[in-house]
Amino acid sequence: MSYCRQEGKDRIIFVTKEDHEAPSNAELVADDPNDPYEEQGLILPSGDINWNCPCLGGMASGPCGSQFKEAFSCFHYSSEEVKGSECIDNFRNMQECMQKYPELYPQDEDKESSTQAESDSGAASAAPSEGSALSPETDATPSTSDPSPDSASPTDSQMAS
């Protein structure tokens, strides 16, 4: 059974697991998916790419930012059967640029494999996958602003990678 105590203005409640088993009847206000104030995920409601998404880390803002934006935009809007197949040049530009900054864009194994999974074009060498590849780029922004990585510990993103 839960137990309650009052210390001045502070109230203290101890609850057991059983006490909290019944679902909560607290009412939360329904969220408006088109709220202009809210932080957006990677893809905006309009379908455009949110370049300021914390999930991208610094990919869109670094020295190779413009090449990255071109490549990823091309891929995103591509309606070819093999998505992004017409974007090979863009991705090549991006890769060339990134090779000039090995410190910022480490060219390691997991980056390769994760991008293979992302795009089947094969030419893409660095799609924006969250994870280790972006560790030097991502900075201390709370991941909780982005709906999908909410499950990741918030502290991760703060200190972040």
Add this chain to the structure above:
Amino acid sequence: MLSCRSVLKKLPPLARASSTLCRLNGRRAVLNHGRPVRVPAANMSTGPSGLGRDTQLYIALVGAATFAGGVYAYRTVKSDQRRYQERIDDISSRPLKLSSQQTDEPINFSEPTATEATETAVEATETEPIAEPEAAPSPEEPIPPAPEAEAAAAPTETTEPVPVQTPAVEATPALPEVPSHAPYLLIGGGTASFAAARSIRARDPGAKVLIVTEESEFPYMRPPLSKELWFSDDSSVTETLRFKQWNGKERSIYFQPPSFYIQAEELASAENGGVAVLSGRKVVHMDVRGNKVKLDDDTEISYDKCLIATGGVPRNLQAIERAGEEVMKRTTLFRKIDDFKSLDKVSREAKSIAIIGGGFLGSELACALGRKSSEFGLEVMQMFPEKGNMGKVLPEYLSNWTTEKVKREGVQVIAEALVKSVTFKDDRLEIKLRDGRLVQTDHIVAAVGLEPNVDLAKSAGLEVDSDFGGFRVNAELQARSNIWVAGDAACFYDIRLGRRRVEHHDHAVVSGRLAGENMTGANKPYWHQSMFWSDLGPDVGYEAIGIVDSSLPTVGVFAKATAKDTPRAATEDSGTGIRSESETEETAVSPVASSTPAPALEQQRDNYGKGVIFYLRDKVVVGIILWNVFNRMPVARKIIKDGEEHADLNEVAKLFNIHED
């Protein structure tokens, strides 16, 4: 009078002074003329036009004076215009003159810039002509800072070698690296500034961002300076400044390695823009009307959009400031990388350190040093006026509980201590408290708050908030047109929680990002609530959001430890990578209700192992602490965003599933 007025219309406002005078006189004269002159015949001698001789003389004098004034003003303005035109022509012709004179010099300069140039070959050719006028030794007569229109037009045309109007640069042998114009100027090189830079670059393709910072470092994050860096096993940590994150991966405290940034001198010509950092410079004066700032070396930079992210300076105790040189030498005001390095050195050499301050920074440093205390034979003391650690944040019962934990980290906690004076005696520092207690120590760390840096408010004419300190800005973080403020220095309007100023890392990131978005046209208010966190040893880790002030009424819902539960070492949960083998891992403490025959191992005391604490203001939750409960911040954020009155907070607490991991 009519002639005077038509001349006035031609004159630019420079002649305002004389024109006001003229107008006043004119009005007076008109009044005299216009009104039918009622002449008390006896008092005035009349002249030919029917006006008194005195009045006539007066009008004549005034007319002459205003005419002369008008002529003078007109001539001054004309000559100014002429001089300005001459100056412009002179400057435009200068690069051509120089290129013929100094054909060998540019080659030396362009080479290093070419190799440094990270952009395509096009840029290399561009830097050459730009380097020439800049390479010139400072001209005989100081060039006035270029008018805004001129300067603004110049850097936007990146494809042409524009004769950049460098303000009077003193004779430095190296390339004058200060660009005269930055489309985005960020004052301050901390977390908020970097977040804004990133945001601007993401949203404005090819944006050119200039960060001007007093520090000699690239932007870095502060939390590890009082936490992770102290727990590192690496002995060279003071040099590398790398730490291990919660997921085991290492990273540097610098947000980005130096290769991320471009050189300041390349900013104007960079094809795709970039972020340049001008370090070791202080902005001392801000001209809002002219959209430009002045640095401590008298160089001026004009801007289109400016962000003030000057952060703050650690406060000091009056007792220490009065105490003299010897005491000041042995006192650390902790904030920067240098402070971390020097304190690390002190911790190895000194026998005793006293930390004054019981808030976040003081408690974290106390715990960090406390852990080293056995290793180094170091005595660590922490003193503060409150009754317990985090006394201004946590409700009393929790603050007391936390203090016990801090003590277990090896810290001698001296609560309810007000420092009266500090003296240097027998090669030691003697701290005298108001209640008479004396504390001897070798070194003091003062963590007594932050003074927001509003030095620029005076010259910029910006409002400073009297309640919270800092620059007063609106919900969109804007102080005035084209000027935004973010981070510790911003006193902003939070739509949900009211006007406040927040000194946390995540707030710097969130507000910096928002300012960057608004600088690129977003017009969004502060809405995404920032959070903060702290860890005090292996048992206490919490995340918090909103207004967390211990003076507010609170409701805490804690998981009751049953005999079956074993408290897990919160290090894995804490998410900050503090790995510590807790030797004091106890089994479950006895439950509090006296009704059960308590299998009490120790005395009956409450174990606030994990739970949720709600802070209420007028029955609405305005702040939440997640106590040893992680990955639930989105739920907390939602509750605060809703701003609803909840009848039963236990029901709200259910949303957090505190019994699970």
